[in-house]
Amino acid sequence: MTHHARDAHGVRRSGDSGDSAVSYVVHPIGYVASPLVSRDMAPKQGDEGAPDAWLVFDEGVRAGLRDLRPGAEVLLLTWLDRASRDVLAVRPRDDPARPLTGVFSTRSPDRPNPVGLHRVSIVSIDGTRVRVRDLEALDGTPIVDVKPVLDSVGDR
Amino acid sequence: MTHHARDAHGVRRSGDSGDSAVSYVVHPIGYVASPLVSRDMAPKQGDEGAPDAWLVFDEGVRAGLRDLRPGAEVLLLTWLDRASRDVLAVRPRDDPARPLTGVFSTRSPDRPNPVGLHRVSIVSIDGTRVRVRDLEALDGTPIVDVKPVLDSVGDR
Numbered sequence: 319m320t321h322h323a324r325d326a327h328g329v330r331r332s333g334d335s336g337d338s339a340v341s342y343v344v345h346p347i348g349y350v351a352s353p354l355v356s357r358d359m360a361p362k363q364g365d366e367g368a369p370d371a372w373l374v375f376d377e378g379v380r381a382g383l384r385d386l387r388p389g390a391e392v393l394l395l396t397w398l399d400r401a402s403r404d405v406l407a408v409r410p411r412d413d414p415a416r417p418l419t420g421v422f423s424t425r426s427p428d429r430p431n432p433v434g435l436h437r438v439s440i441v442s443i444d445g446t447r448v449r450v451r452d453l454e455a456l457d458g459t460p461i462v463d464v465k466p467v468l469d470s471v472g473d474r
Numbered sequence: 475m476t477h478h479a480r481d482a483h484g485v486r487r488s489g490d491s492g493d494s495a496v497s498y499v500v501h502p503i504g505y506v507a508s509p510l511v512s513r514d515m516a517p518k519q520g521d522e523g524a525p526d527a528w529l530v531f532d533e534g535v536r537a538g539l540r541d542l543r544p545g546a547e548v549l550l551l552t553w554l555d556r557a558s559r560d561v562l563a564v565r566p567r568d569d570p571a572r573p574l575t576g577v578f579s580t581r582s583p584d585r586p587n588p589v590g591l592h593r594v595s596i597v598s599i600d601g602t603r604v605r606v607r608d609l610e611a612l613d614g615t616p617i618v619d620v621k622p623v624l625d626s627v628g629d630r
Contacts, residue, residue: 344497
């Protein structure tokens with residue numbers, strides 16, 4: 319496969335030896351409201367003692383929420399706005415005994431594009447506010463997207 | 475939980491009734507090189523007959539890739555740059571017999587922030603080029619992130 323200097327939409331891209339030249343803008347669709355207000359308080363993963371939280375969606379995306387139901391498991395994508403974007407290797411779980419590991423082999427929030435991925439269950443829905451179980455994201459974290467879990471072809 | 479007018483970093487946010495005012499920039503870290511060049515050709519999910527593809531990473535993120543290994547299953551996050559961002563409801567799998575469904579209950583690429591989520595296996599690695607199995611993303615799709623699959627606490 320050769321690399322195309324321009325993609326199908328005519329957007330300029332760099333060659334293999336350089337960095338990708340195009341960037342994209344994430345417009346958050348809401349935010350997390352949670353008792354967790356600092357990274358020190360947050361568990362490493364949602365099923366390690368994270369509290370329930372509210373997903374507070376913008377009015378403008380209400381039509382996209384209409385088929386969410388209590389009891390459903392969903393994947394929540396967030397923008398980890400307090401992460402550091404210039405980190406490429408970390409010690410997993412902040413454990414000094416563990417070797418430095420490339421960030422793409424870890425779930426560290428610190429990474430070039432700090433998109434958080436969280437599997438949560440919906441507890442209840444009140445208009446554009448969705449209550450979820452076991453979310454380790456911090457209070458105020460912007461919401462990027464919500465997707466259904468695909469566990470089997472039958473779910474699609 | 476009350477809503478904060480400003481978060482811990484002093485970034486302005488809108489109130490509950492408005493839309494989130496802050497935006498974030500995704501800087502792609504590479505792109506997909508694939509025989510799939512149009513949405514018509516692409517399967518709906520990677521395990522439905524998608525081809526193998528190369529993930530071509532930018533030189534600047536090489537240090538983040540160092541612990542990826544052939545045989546590993548990873549989650550690939552992409553920016554679905556040919557998607558429509560103003561769509562909030564779709565008919566799943568483009569099937570006219572299915573009811574209009576809110577996009578956050580579907581895996582449609584058309585959604586406000588078109589981040590693609592793909593579970594792929596690594597076949598081989600050649601420097602900053604990573605060969606993966608069963609990827610339904612189109613040729614030229616920008617790469618946002620790579621994360622390990624977390625199937626059990628032991629994997630973390």
